[in-house]
Amino acid sequence: MTVTVFIPGALRNECGGATRLDLEPGxxxxxxxxxxxxxxxxxxxDRRIRDExxxxxxxxxxxxxxxxxxxxxxxxxxxxxxxEVRIIPSVAGG
Amino acid sequence: MTxxxxxxxxxxxxxxxxxxxxxxxxxxxxxxxxxxxTVQSSVYAIGIDTRRSTPRLLVGADSSHFGPSVWHxxxxxxxxxxxxxxxxxxxxxxxxxALVRTWQFGFGPDPDIVYAGVEPHALFTSVDGGVTFELNxxxxxxxxxxxxxxxxxxxxxxxxxxxxxxxxxxxxxxSTGGVYQTHDAGNSWTAVNRGIMADFLADPYPEFGQxxxxxxxDSVDPxxxxxxNHGGVxxxxxxxxxxxxxxxxxxxxxxxxxxxxPTSGDSIMNxxxxxxxxRFPPGNRxxxxxxxxxxxTWRTFSEGLPEEPYFGIVLRDAAATDGDDDAGWYFGxxxxxxxxxxxxxxxxxxxxxxxxxxxxxxxxRI
Numbered sequence: 278m279t280v281t282v283f284i285p286g287a288l289r290n291e292c293g294g295a296t297r298l299d300l301e302p303g304x305x306x307x308x309x310x311x312x313x314x315x316x317x318x319x320x321x322x323d324r325r326i327r328d329e330x331x332x333x334x335x336x337x338x339x340x341x342x343x344x345x346x347x348x349x350x351x352x353x354x355x356x357x358x359x360x361e362v363r364i365i366p367s368v369a370g371g
Numbered sequence: 372m373t374x375x376x377x378x379x380x381x382x383x384x385x386x387x388x389x390x391x392x393x394x395x396x397x398x399x400x401x402x403x404x405x406x407x408x409t410v411q412s413s414v415y416a417i418g419i420d421t422r423r424s425t426p427r428l429l430v431g432a433d434s435s436h437f438g439p440s441v442w443h444x445x446x447x448x449x450x451x452x453x454x455x456x457x458x459x460x461x462x463x464x465x466x467x468x469a470l471v472r473t474w475q476f477g478f479g480p481d482p483d484i485v486y487a488g489v490e491p492h493a494l495f496t497s498v499d500g501g502v503t504f505e506l507n508x509x510x511x512x513x514x515x516x517x518x519x520x521x522x523x524x525x526x527x528x529x530x531x532x533x534x535x536x537x538x539x540x541x542x543x544x545x546s547t548g549g550v551y552q553t554h555d556a557g558n559s560w561t562a563v564n565r566g567i568m569a570d571f572l573a574d575p576y577p578e579f580g581q582x583x584x585x586x587x588x589d590s591v592d593p594x595x596x597x598x599x600n601h602g603g604v605x606x607x608x609x610x611x612x613x614x615x616x617x618x619x620x621x622x623x624x625x626x627x628x629x630x631x632x633p634t635s636g637d638s639i640m641n642x643x644x645x646x647x648x649x650r651f652p653p654g655n656r657x658x659x660x661x662x663x664x665x666x667x668t669w670r671t672f673s674e675g676l677p678e679e680p681y682f683g684i685v686l687r688d689a690a691a692t693d694g695d696d697d698a699g700w701y702f703g704x705x706x707x708x709x710x711x712x713x714x715x716x717x718x719x720x721x722x723x724x725x726x727x728x729x730x731x732x733x734x735x736r737i
Contacts, residue, residue, distance in 0.1 A: 288437070290405035321455050325406060325437035328469035329461040336436045366436045 278302055278358035280311055284322070285364055291322035308339060308346055308354045311362055326364060336367040374693055375447065375735050376701055377428065378709055379414025381728035384430055386448045392699050392713055397723045403442040404451045408434045416441075417733040418476030418485065418501065421694070426737050429501045431473025431487065439472045441487070443501055447737070452502075460487055460495050460504045466511075475688060476501065477531030481538045488528030492519050492545050496557065509558045515548065515579050522546030522582050522601070529687055530586045535593050542586065542596070542611060549581035550598070550611055566614035568603050584627045585687045589665075591636030597666065599629040599687075602647060606666050617666025622653040627687040628702065633694045637665040640672070640700055642685035650684055657681040657704065659719075675719035676710065683708065686730055693734035703729025 282298040289295060300314050309331060316323035326337050331352065333339060339346045340363040346354045356362065376387040376395070383400025403409035409432060416431030425445050433439035441459035442451040453459065462468040470489055477486035485501035488494055493511055495504035510516075519526065523546075530544035539556040542563070549564040562579040569581045582601030589595035594610040597617070603624050605614040618624035623643040632638030641660045645653045652658060661672040683706030693699035695713075703709040707726035710719040 287408045288406065290407060320457065321405075321453065324440070324458050325434075328438060329458065329464065330467060330469050332469070334436065334438050370435055 278305065280306070280314075280356055280358075280360050280362060282311065282315060282362045283364065285366055287366065288322055288325055288364070291325060292319045302356075305358075306356050307350075307352065308341060308356055308362070309352045311356050312339075312352075336369060338365045338367060339363070340365060373737050374695075374699060375419065375426070375737050376693075376709070376711070376722060377417045377419060377430075377733045378703060378723070378726065378729060379417050379430070379432070379688075379731040380703075380707065380726050381413050381730060382411045383727060384412070384414045384417075384432065385723070385726060387709075387722050388447075392693075392711055393720065395711075395722045398448070401448055402451075403430055403432060404453050406434075406437060408437055409442070413472070413730065415730050416473040416475050416487070416688070417731050418478065419733050419735040419737075420478055420485065420500065421735050421737070422478060422482055423500065426735065427500060429476050429485070431476070433472040439470050441473055441501065441504075454503055457503065459502065460489060462493070463506060466506075471525065472527075474525075474527040474529040475531050477533050477541070479533030479538050479541070480535055484533075484538070486531045486533060486541065488531045488543060488545075490525045490527035491521075492516065492526050492528055492548060494528055494531070494541075494543055494557070507557045509553065510543070510551065510560050513551070513560050515562065518580065519545060519548035520580075522584075524687075530583070532586060532588050532596070535588075540610075542588075544583040544586045544598070546584060546601070547580060547582040549579045549583050550586060551579075552611055563611035564614070565612065566607075566616075567598065567600055567605055570602055585629045587629050587631040587639070589636050590631055590633055590638075595636070595665070597629055597631065597639050599626050599641065601625070604629075604641060604666065617662070620662075620669040621660055622658075626685075628685045628690040630690045630692055630700065630702075633692045633698050634696050635663070635698070638663045638698075639666065640690065641669070642690055642702060644684050651682050652684060655680040655682060657683070659700075659702065672712075672717065673719070674717065675712070682706065683728075686728075688731035689729045691732045691734045693736050695736050699734060701732050701734050703732050705729065 385399030412432035418429035534540035683704035
């Protein structure tokens with residue numbers, strides 16, 4: 278299966294400037310599994326997205342096929358073959 | 372001679388350099404690494420490790436979006452590094468706890484040993500000069516820990532005072548928990564708050580639970596400590612076994628910051644705040660209070676500071692000295708102004724103004 282993870286501009290320096298990461302998990306995965314794949318290659322990018330408990334940082338949103346993961350099953354959200362995973366920080370702050 | 376003044380703000384890290392401590396070049400906000408968002412991170416902790424052949428800068432910063440980390444620079448801020456494979460500071464997975472931010476660094480007598488006090492209340496130790504840290508389990512497992520509460524600023528260990536001669540002895544302080552001390556390299560810790568008042572508790576002199584805002588060590592006598600409490604200013608002459616009040620003569624006994632002279636004993640600077648319920652400078656006048664007799668007497672040290680009403684206080688780590696015999700003193704305010712003075716010319720002058728809230732400053736002669 279394939280999964281594409283889109284990287285926001287603020288974090289692209291953590292993955293060599295890539296705007297997207299094309300992953301090939303060997304089997305159906307959860308969102309945790311997708312981010313574990315990201316962490317295997319780009320651990321510092323992962324740390325910007327998740328804390329050491331594996332939880333999404335408060336103002337980081339992850340969409341799976343255009344649905345926000347917190348409205349689905351959170352980190353247990355199933356990521357289907359061909360899914361687009363978008364990491365989108367909240368637009369907030371002064 | 373070059374003097375370095377590092378300034379951490381609510382939104383960004385700035386570096387000032389000077390040859391004479393009168394004219395300053397200020398750079399920033401600096402990007403602390405590959406992540407562009409670090410340019411606007413909150414910087415609560417700065418360390419300047421002058422024990423090394425090349426000074427190492429440590430910055431504990433946290434992004435509201437992308438979390439906390441620690442960056443280090445060995446070229447005075449031109450380049451910043453952060454370990455790729457693991458976070459510099461993180462709680463072991465079985466503790467189900469996440470790092471909020473780093474609040475202070477401490478440097479002991481042993482080379483490459485660096486301590487970090489963090490939120491939530493914990494102490495970490497590095498043996499590689501502050502690149503990676505490990506949790507101090509002795510303090511984390513202290514039976515008091517479940518009764519430590521967050522002060523208004525957070526549940527943080529904000530003071531770390533390694534003993535300058537004994538690598539096994541470290542004193543830490545926190546809000547709200549008080550002062551703790553180890554003499555066996557961090558395996559066991561003892562509350563050392565006798566004499567410090569906690570007027571917000573049923574027992575005003577409890578074993579622990581005091582809201583200590585800052586503790587500093589006398590530069591000549593390492594057994595002499597000074598504490599700015601949440602109401603109360605204290606000195607200990609026996610390394611925190613007993614504390615006695617030195618608040619007489621100050622316009623207020625409330626405040627956050629306290630600084631000891633880098634080379635002269637009994638010389639300290641205090642930055643009073645009107646009251647717990649009035650967190651502005653006393654009389655709305657920005658001021659420092661100085662004592663050169665261990666806090667027995669105080670004098671106002673305010674020449675050069677604004678004479679108009681001023682409402683920005685000095686936070687707990689927003690004051691520092693630079694280690695020079697002709698001491699340079701520095702502080703920053705929540706209004707984003709940073710001032711400097713030297714003993715031989717005891718008049719404050721601005722280093723930089725109109726920054727975001729200043730959270731911490733650190734200075735060194737390099």
